[in-house]
Structure formats: structure tokens, C-alpha cells
Amino acid sequence: MRTDDLLHRGLKMEFLSAEEGVFLLENASTAELMHVAHRLRMQQVPNDKVTWIIDRNSNTTNVCIANCKFCNFYRRPGHDEVYITTIEQYKQKIEETFAFGGEQLLLQGGHHPDLGLDYYVKLFKELKALYPQLKLHALGPPEIAHIAKLEQASHYEVLKALHESGLDSLPGAGAEILSDRVRRLISKGKCGGEEWLDVMRAAHQLNITTSSTMMFGHIETNLERMDHLVRMRAVQAEKPAHAKGFLAFIPWPFMDEDTILKKIKRARNTVTGDEYIRMIALSRIMLPNVINIQASWLTVGKQVAQLCLHAGANDFGSIMIEENVVSAAGARFRFTADGIQEAIREAGYVPQLRNQQYEYRELPKNIQQQQLDKEAMIVD
Template sequence: MLDSKSYERLGLGAICQKVLEGRRLDREDGERLFACPDVVAVGSLAHQVRTRLHGDTAYYVINQHINYSNICVNGCRFCAFHRKKDEEGAFQLSEADVVQKLKEREHLPLTEVHIVGGCHPDLPFSYFEGILGKVKEFRPQAYLKAFTAVEIAHFARNEGISTQEVLLRLKAAGLDMMPGGGAEIFSPRIRSLLCPEKLSGESWLNIMREAHRMGIKTNATMLYGHVETVGERLEHLMALRELQDETGGFVCFIPLPFQKSNNQVQGVAGSTGVEDLKNMAVSRLMLDNIPHLKAYWVMLTVKLAQVALYFGADDFDGTIVEEKIGHMAGAESEQALTRAGLERIIREGGFQPVERNCFFERVHIANG
């Protein structure tokens, strides 16, 4: 960590003192951190918090991603994944297709199956209950992390029932946890520009509140590096922090850099590596009540995610197996990693690899 005089010269002296004392940062602090030209100084503060919480542990998970369909009614401007029903590249998996994908990886000791897709206009709610049932039947020991708040709202609208009833029925069908996708940036300005058909940021938060109140833990995300301002990023982070104060239901936060290929957002350069690392660090510092921070290697690249472990991140995600959403948008990372590969990357970064499940319960601690 830099000495106190260095932080004073950077205008971060008071923030450094707050961090050392474990006190909460406010919005003005966040603005100062984002404005600081020295990304290493900001990262060092985040690393202090990360080390206080997790020591030298870096988590990973043996998981499999399954996207049941990319057919979607929302048509978000930043999304390269979605297709219309008759458009080239559109797909929809049957229950049998989902099971086949599981069979193809039955040799893997999975602890998590991650299921998301587009907001399909025609699939009945029974289809989604059926998918969960089939996955639980084939992988009874694995946790099911499935369906974003956006999908929950879509199921409720199509079925003519409340989002609470949707959550209760999915939980009965085998849902263990929800991913954090669909949050994007909560700002109404951003949503009106990039995803006007999607539910509002306030509605996303309300669905997560409902999930947390019925005992369903979730993750949370932020898509950055497009047309949002620093102020809108901070508003997003503080809204998550406020809900976490209320419910305690968020397990992990995942900052997602915008992938600029194959979408309708024009004239955006995308984030730089320095911006990605600073955003990671500020997220760790502002979200003092969300225990884990993920360096999602699919969108960061493996090498930058490895560095991000020194900028506040304590989780490297997992094996993935087959990732479509980020790669269809131009992500240049690998499609999958092995346990050995994950452990090597983490260990060479100077951290202790620990396999986890979706609730960050330890499954396996790697030998040095």
C-alpha cells in the first residue's frame, strides 16, 4: 500500500483513512476514486479491503452454462445474443437438448448449473419448471442458478401471474439461486437509450427484493463502458448497497465491461484495461456489504481477470464449459477453462485457489 502522504497528494487522504478504519464511503468518495489518475493507488485501497475479507483466497467454481434460447422480445441495443424467432442464428433447446448438454459433461464434478436465456414470446412457464426438474434429476447434487430478474418479469407477464408466484413455483421446481444479469445500468436515461423494452431498474431491484425475502440468494451485475456516466455507475452501486442493507441477499457483484461487437450501439470505444481495473476497485470499495466480487474472465479476458485479483476481486468464476452471450458480442476469451487451468492461473497470481459452490461454501482447497 502507498504511504499516507502519497494518498494526500492524490486527494485521497480522507478516503484512505476511511478504508483503514473500515468506514463506509459516500458518493463524493466514489467520484474522487473514479477521478484519480493513479489506478494503482485506487487498486491498493481495494486490495486492502479484499485482503481483510478474504486473505489470499481466490475462489472458483466447477460450473456449466446452458442458454436455453436466444429468441427474445426485448431486442436490447447492446445485445449481440438475441434473435427474432425466424432470424438466422435463432435457437431454442428442448428439455431433451438440455439433458443432452448435461450428458456431454457428465464426467465433470459440477457443483453449479447456470441457466439463462432470452425472453421468448411463446414458451409456457411449464417449460422452465420442466427444465429445472430435468436438471435436478440428472444433477441432483448440483445447485441450480437460473433466470435473471428480467426473465422472472417476463414469465409473470406471459403467464398472467405475479412475480412472487413465479419465484415460489421456480423454487419448488428446484431453483437454488438467481444470477445477477439484466441489471445493466439502473439509470432511466440509459435504459431508455439502450433497452427501452426491458423492465426498469426499479423493477429489477423489486424482484430481487422479493427473491431475497423468500430466501433465494442472488448475484448482482453492472454493465459499464458504453454511454453511461461515472455518476450513473455510482448511482447503480449505491442502489445495490441500499438493497443489500435491507435484505442481505446479494452474494456476489459482477462488473461486466461492455462488449462492442455485433450490436446496435455505435461510436463507443469500449473500456480500457485501466478503466476495467479501476471500476473493479471502486466497486469493491463502495459495496462494503456485498461479500464477494467477481472478475468474470469471459468478458475481462483471463489475463486481466488475473490482475483484477489485486484490484478487489476475490472470485474467478469457473469452468463455464460453453459461453454464448459474451462471445457472440465479441469476447476474445476462451470458451472454457479446466480446474487445473483455473488453479494454475490463480496460484501464479499469488493467491490460494479454493473451489466453491454458488453460495461460496468451500468444496475443495487446492494443494500448493
């Protein structure tokens, strides 16, 4: 294998193998990867806009029996700190989100042993009855697989019922690394890698848009990282013609603070800024059929995320009005609507507000007014 040959094939949007991806990861320079990935980005998203979104990442419950070794958020059934979010609490969160200019609730939780399909169907219907304009980007493949097991139903049946009750799109949560070797060690209680993909296949059959993710930098090998991308790409390639499938791919490094994975498996977050930029670039190169690549500023910070915009990424994610899971393991970064736009401009791009379908939105009036007020203060 030769780096130049592989990068040339990547520029032609050919599907590189996992082994070829490993070769690039271990041999290509960061500058080469960034250059090729940026050219691909400009082919697939040919403008100077970088998208972002206003939403809120709330949790249905912190009760979970999956026992993931990287999660500090969950509580086992019977713990003093367990909760299930009430409708009144949802109302407060949703109305605050609307006040901030958002229109979407990213709603996830744990594998609660007693919350089955009926619970989520009723919850989604009630939220949509109260707020018809609300977009529900909710649950994720492991939760769908968990509900399907509780109900002894298929993934398709569960997703169909949820979709009819108000589910707008399915996040790519819980992918971690799709290798079952890795999953047995870090998240044994969750669905396996192939079942994760099967849930996404069912979602695409129902024309439910989805996103895809990867949490890396713990105990996986470079080949397992690249195989993860190849398997995601294969599912996207086989989606029905009527479906959009994976709208975006979002990789982020393992956050290790106080996690069992760090204590027992001695896994450390050793991902440097350079390594993260290389993974963003390889995501663009290895996933030519996924249009949007998102930089995870929440886990890597502003400066690294800005560099990713020159390495294949075209999306900056959400301002995250609320986020509890990754933050519990050490993510400390935060953005306001003003701050995320300024960061995009500093990187040489034009910020563009979007919705979950990656359609452009106009800035809400309150944010426009805030920017006008700020500009007036600078002039004064």
C-alpha cells in the same frame, strides 16, 4: 472532498455516496485504489485463497423480444435460427458438465413471448428429477419480470413457484446500468432499473441467493456507474436478516463487436485494463456489504484479471464450459480447470474450487488426476 479522507472512510467500510465514488474514480491514483481495496478484501475474506467454479452457461432459448442493442445472441420470433433447448440436449450438456467436475447449470435465455411460468416450472422439475444433485443457477431479473408480465403475477409469486420447482439461485443478469436513461437507449424492452432491484428484493425475501453485475463502458456516465453501485448496496442493506442476498458482484466491460449499439449509437468498448482494475477496486470500496468481488477474465483476459486479485477481487469466476452471449459480442478468452488454477497461482494466491454458495469444494478426482499426471511429466 479530499481523496485521503474518502479512502480513510472507505477503509472503515462506510457507505460513500455516488458523488464521492465519482470523485475517487476521477481523482484517486490506481495505486491508492488498489491498496485500499486489497486491504478491505483481506478484512472481508482474510486468507490467500481465490475461488473459482466449474459450471456451464447454457441457454433455454435464443428467441427474444427485448431487442437489446448490445446483444448479438438473440433472434426474433420466426427467424430461421430460433431454437428452444430440448430435454435430450440438456441431458447431454449436464452429463458433460458432471464429467468435467461441475455440478451447476447457469441457465438463461431470451424474453420468449410464449414461454411462461408453466414451461419453466415443468423444465426445472424435470431436470431435478433426472439429476437431483444438479444446481440450477437460472434465469435473471429481466426474465423473472418478463414471466411475471405474461402471467400477470407478482415477482414474489413467480420466484416462489420456480424456487419450489428447483431453482437454487438467481444470477444477476441483465443489470447492465441501472439508470433508466441508459436502459431506454440500450435495452428498452427489458425491465427498468428499479424493477430489476425489486425482483432481487423478492428473491431475498424468499431466501434465494443472488449475484449482482454491471456492464459498463458504453454510454453511461461516471455518476451512473457509481449510482448503480449505491443502489445495489441499498438492496443488500435492506435484505432480511435470514437472507444472504447478493453473494457476489461482477462488473465487466461492454463487448462491442458487431453490436447495434456500436453501429447506431457509436458506442465503443474503450475500457482499458487500468480502468477495469480501478472499477474492481471501487466495487470493493463502494460495496462493503457484498463479500465477494469477481474479476471477469472472460472479457478482460488473464493478465488484467490477475492484477484485479491485488485490487479487491477474491474470485476468478468459472472456467465456462459453454458461454454464448458475451462471446457473440467479442469475448475470446478461455480457461481450462488447470489453466484457471495456474493463473491464480501465478498471481500469488491459492486456487480454491467453490460452489455457487461460495462454499469450498474438493477438487473432483479427474482434475486431481490430471494435475498429478502433469506433475509426473514435469518430473520426468
